[in-house]
Every structure is written in C-alpha cells, then in structure tokens.
Amino acid sequence: MCGIVGIVGKRPVNQFLYDALLVLQHRGQDAAGIVTSDGEKLHMRKDNGLTRDVFRTRHMIQLRGHMGVGHVRYPTAGASSSAEAQPFYVNSPYGIVLAHNGNLTNADELKREVFVDDLRHINTESDSEILLNVFAHELQLQNKLRIDEQDIFRAVEGVHRRCRGGYAAVAMIPGFGIFGFRDPHGIRPIVYGKRETDAGTEYMIASESVALDTLGFKLIADVAPGECVLVDANGELHTRQCAPQPVLSPCIFEFVYFARPDSIIDNISVHKARSRMGKKLAAKIKRVWPDHDIDVVIPVPDTSRTAALQLANQLGVPYAEGFIKNRYIGRTFIMPGQTIRKKSVRQKLNAIDLEFRKKNVLLVDDSIVRGTTSQQIIQMARDAGARRVYFASAAPPVRYPNVYGIDMPAASELIAHNRTERQIERALGTDKLIFQDLQDLINAVQKKGKSLVDRFDTSVFDAVYVTGDVTPDYLSSLEQTRNDSAKQQRSRHNETVLEMHNNA
Numbered sequence: 483m484c485g486i487v488g489i490v491g492k493r494p495v496n497q498f499l500y501d502a503l504l505v506l507q508h509r510g511q512d513a514a515g516i517v518t519s520d521g522e523k524l525h526m527r528k529d530n531g532l533t534r535d536v537f538r539t540r541h542m543i544q545l546r547g548h549m550g551v552g553h554v555r556y557p558t559a560g561a562s563s564s565a566e567a568q569p570f571y572v573n574s575p576y577g578i579v580l581a582h583n584g585n586l587t588n589a590d591e592l593k594r595e596v597f598v599d600d601l602r603h604i605n606t607e608s609d610s611e612i613l614l615n616v617f618a619h620e621l622q623l624q625n626k627l628r629i630d631e632q633d634i635f636r637a638v639e640g641v642h643r644r645c646r647g648g649y650a651a652v653a654m655i656p657g658f659g660i661f662g663f664r665d666p667h668g669i670r671p672i673v674y675g676k677r678e679t680d681a682g683t684e685y686m687i688a689s690e691s692v693a694l695d696t697l698g699f700k701l702i703a704d705v706a707p708g709e710c711v712l713v714d715a716n717g718e719l720h721t722r723q724c725a726p727q728p729v730l731s732p733c734i735f736e737f738v739y740f741a742r743p744d745s746i747i748d749n750i751s752v753h754k755a756r757s758r759m760g761k762k763l764a765a766k767i768k769r770v771w772p773d774h775d776i777d778v779v780i781p782v783p784d785t786s787r788t789a790a791l792q793l794a795n796q797l798g799v800p801y802a803e804g805f806i807k808n809r810y811i812g813r814t815f816i817m818p819g820q821t822i823r824k825k826s827v828r829q830k831l832n833a834i835d836l837e838f839r840k841k842n843v844l845l846v847d848d849s850i851v852r853g854t855t856s857q858q859i860i861q862m863a864r865d866a867g868a869r870r871v872y873f874a875s876a877a878p879p880v881r882y883p884n885v886y887g888i889d890m891p892a893a894s895e896l897i898a899h900n901r902t903e904r905q906i907e908r909a910l911g912t913d914k915l916i917f918q919d920l921q922d923l924i925n926a927v928q929k930k931g932k933s934l935v936d937r938f939d940t941s942v943f944d945a946v947y948v949t950g951d952v953t954p955d956y957l958s959s960l961e962q963t964r965n966d967s968a969k970q971q972r973s974r975h976n977e978t979v980l981e982m983h984n985n986a
C-alpha cells in the first residue's frame with residue numbers, strides 16, 4: 483500500500499504535504515517524497531525512510547510553491563531503491579509529476595508498448611513510472627500547447643483503456659493544477675476535500691480522509707471509480723467520469739488492516755466496520771463453541787483492538803491489554819523482508835505476565851497473513867503463564883496473493899495457503915483457532931442496506947480477482963519475481979539510476 487496526497491493552496495504547501503504524509507505513514511514506511519511547483523519550477527525531495535527522516539529543514543525550505551504532491555511508499559513492484567521512491571516525474575508534455583497507490587497487473591505488456599509504440603524510456607522497475615508514461619503519452623496525443631481540464635479527462639480515459647489492476651493516483655502539472663483519478667473498480671481508496679481560508683478555497687486529494695481531518699479540510703467525497711477530480715491553479719474544481727463502466731469494488735483488506743480506523747472509505751467508517759467484525763466473530767464463537775472457557779480477551783496491538791473490544795463485549799468476557807506495544811516500532815507486516823519482520827514483532831510487543839498467568843486467553847488479531855505475528859505472540863502468551871492460548875482472526879484465512887497494491891505476491895509465503903484451518907492451528911501452535919467467515923466479513927464492512935458498495939475485492943480470501951484478468955501464469959511469474967528471496971537478491975544489486983535532481 484502507499485499513501486498519496488496532493489494540495490492546491492493559497493500559500494506554501496510544503497508543511498501541509500509533510501503533515502499529511504505523517505498521518506498516512508501507516509500506508510508505507512519504506513520511502514517518502516514531495517514535489518512542489520512554484521509556477522515555474524518543480525522542487526523535489528524523495529528518499530528511502532520515514533517521512534520524519536527524509537525531510538530535514540534544508541529540504542523543506544526548498545520545497546517552494548502553492549501546489550504539490552506527496553507519497554509514502556510500500557513497494558509492490560521493482561525494488562526498495564530510492565530511485566523508485568515517488569513521486570515520479572516526466573518532462574514531456576508540460577512536465578508531469580505522479581504519485582501512485584496500487585499495482586498494475588499488465589505492467590510488463592505496458593512497458594513494451596510504452597517503448598515500442600509510444601517511444602518512451604522507462605528507467606526503473608516500478609509500475610508507477612509506467613502509469614505516468616502511459617498518462618503522459620495519452621496527454622501528448624491531444625497535441626496542444628495550452629491544455630484545459632477536458633484534455634486531462636481524455637488522457638485519463640486513455641489510461642483506463644490501457645491500464646489494468648489497482649491504481650489511485652495524484653498528479654500535478656506545473657502552473658496548471660493537480661488531479662486525482664481512481665481505477666474503474668475503485669480498488670484503492672482516494673478522497674478529496676476543501677478548506678476555506680481568508681485567501682480563498684484550498685483543496686486536498688488524499689488516500690484517506692484522516693489526512694483531510696487532521697489538516698482541517700472537509701471531506702467532499704470519495705473519488706468515484708473511474709472518475710478524475712481536478713483542481714486548477716485558480717482553485718477551481720472540475721470532475722468527470724472517465725470510464726465507460728465503472729463498478730465500485732474496493733479492497734476489503736483496507737477495512738481489515740490497512741486503513742486507519744478514523745478514516746471513512748466509500749462512505750464506510752473503518753472503525754465501525756472493525757467493530758462489526760468483532761461482533762460477527764463473537765456470534766460465530768457462540769455458535770461453534772457455546773461452552774467456551776475463555777477467561778479473557780486480549781488484542782494483538784494495534785489494528786485488532788477495535789474488533790477485539792467489541793468481541794469481548796459481545797461474549798461478555800473481560801477485555802485486557804496484555805501486550806504492550808513499543809510506540810517507536812512501525813507496522814511489521816509492511817516491512818520489506820521476513821528477517822526484519824520476525825525480529826520486529828518481539829521488539830514491538832511485550833507481554834504483561836499477570837494478564838496471562840493461569841488463564842485461558844483468547845488472543846484476537848485482525849488477520850493472519852504469513853503467521854509471523856501470531857506464531858510469536860502465541861509463544862509469548864504461553865511463556866507469560868497462560869493455561870490455554872486460543873486465537874481468533876477478524877478476517878478469514880488469507881490464502882491467495884494480492885495483486886492490487888498489497889505486497890503478498892507469493893502464495894507459498896502465506897501460512898494458510900494449501901492448509902485447512904486445523905492444519906493452520908497446528909502450524910501456529912494454538913489450542914484453538916477461529917476465523918471469521920468471509921460472508922460475515924463482507925456483511926460487517928458493508929453495513930447492510932445503507933452501503934454504496936455492492937461488491938468488494940476479496941481476492942486474498944477467495945482468489946476471485948475483480949479485474950478478471952489475473953491468470954495462473956501471471957500469478958506464478960509474480961511469485962517467482964517477487965518472493966522474499968528474489969526481492970532480497972534484487973536489493974543487493976541496488977544500482978544507482980538516473981533521477982531528476984534530488985534535494986540531497
């Protein structure tokens with residue numbers, strides 16, 4: 483996952499972009515970048531690292547201008563090299579800067595096309611650079627010296643015709659404006675909002691509404707699937723549907739894990755969705771295990787807290803915070819390799835023994851993916867003196883790769899792949915394991931009767947990929963090129979590639 487943001491302001495936007503990236507940090511911890519436009523020149527700073535480490539005062543003062551775009555990265559293509567940090571830039575036509583969240587499923591084909599037909603060079607392994615060049619080519623086809631919003635909309639139509647997969651993007655053309663667009667399935671989230679100031683209205687486009695809230699912007703709407711939302715340099719807002727048959731089918735894993743609970747995605751409160759997951763899971767426990775002997779419900783911080791609290795309430799069992807999270811360690815699931823992920827769980831979580839001693843504990847997590855967290859946490863609960871250790875997951879078993887922007891490319895790395903629930907239970911070393919049913923998860927997120935969403939992308943649970951183009955061949959080549967050891971090898975050969983001037 484990645485976090486994206488774009489702002490058109492009435493004053494310098496560098497600090498606002500930085501602040502927005504800070505609240506989107508949970509979507510990507512590998513690299514951060516900002517490009518601003520002062521009407522004449524672009525200014526860029528991007529590098530590997532967290533937002534607070536990438537931008538020093540000397541960079542901030544150079545990020546001049548009243549509009550800009552920012553990105554925090556969690557790679558799903560290419561390598562973790564700083565050359566693949568975003569935003570990306572291409573100088574023709576007009577100069578375009580783009581920040582992308584998602585993953586293109588036809589990136590290889592597009593890369594060939596972009597070279598052979600469009601005569602464009604792609605300098606990295608990132609699919610986002612391809613997306614930018616496809617857009618640039620489609621805009622170039624308009625063949626105009628001065629463009630207007632209709633030209634941008636037509637170019638986005640071209641992107642939708644050519645690109646497959648998940649893409650929410652924010653782009654900027656210096657002196658012209660910023661615009662955000664979302665793939666025709668609306669797989670990745672993207673919202674926009676406005677803020678009134680004495681000097682006039684300012685606009686923000688961002689991955690999650692939490693970025694709007696914390697900067698004092700009011701949510702206007704989600705960018706609809708296929709839609710493009712454009713704010714020109716005068717601060718005028720223009721929107722248009724650019725896809726012939728958009729079908730909203732957002733990624734359900736955003737609600738399970740990725741998004742912040744205080745965000746609202748496609749009109750659904752993530753917090754409420756997670757509470758309902760807890761409720762449904764409690765109902766399942768009552769159904770399949772009416773004579774349970776759970777003494778206490780303990781969440782695995784952070785993300786599972788909301789669901790676990792509700793689950794405990796519904797079961798009528800005490801809730802206790804038995805694991806303390808080190809606030810200086812980030813999210814382990816989105817760390818780049820298994821060694822660091824494993825090590826970080828122990829650095830991140832520590833047990834308070836007295837909450838476990840001689841008790842039958844039910845540990846609750848939002849999901850079990852590679853099993854890195856659950857395996858260690860179950861052992862920690864035993865070491866802390868628990869009599870029995872049960873485990874419940876607010877999501878069903880994750881059995882299939884994600885191809886739309888979550889870095890789960892290899893089925894063989896997923897603990898639930900090719901395993902029954904009982905086999906997973908044994909592999910994790912728990913006394914009992916309970917998973918949410920998929921239909922319950924869907925109902926929990928959908929908020930019956932009121933939702934705009936008829937369908938979610940649930941591919942990691944059922945291998946049904948909403949874009950309909952994901953073949954076994956694609957999945958096996960993805961597994962080969964992006965499994966953990968392939969990624970490690972690639973990062974050892976991390977070459978320096980040509981970049982736009984970086985404010986070092």
Ligand SMILES: O=P(O)(O)OC[C@H]1O[C@H](OP(=O)(O)OP(=O)(O)O)[C@H](O)[C@@H]1O
Nearest residue numbers: 784785813814815850851852853854855
């Ligand atoms: O089975 P795994 O491969 O371990 O993945 C699942 C775990 O990873 C995530 O936690 P993470 O530490 O990333 O973030 P959090 O603090 O938001 O819970 C998620 O919440 C689960 O705890």
Ligand SMILES: NC(=O)CC[C@H](N)C(=O)O
Nearest residue numbers: 483484557558559583584
């Ligand atoms: N997680 C994402 O959204 C990744 C964006 C893009 N595919 C990259 O690898 O940089």
Ligand SMILES: [Mg+2]
Nearest residue numbers: 782783784785
């Ligand atoms: Mg977690």
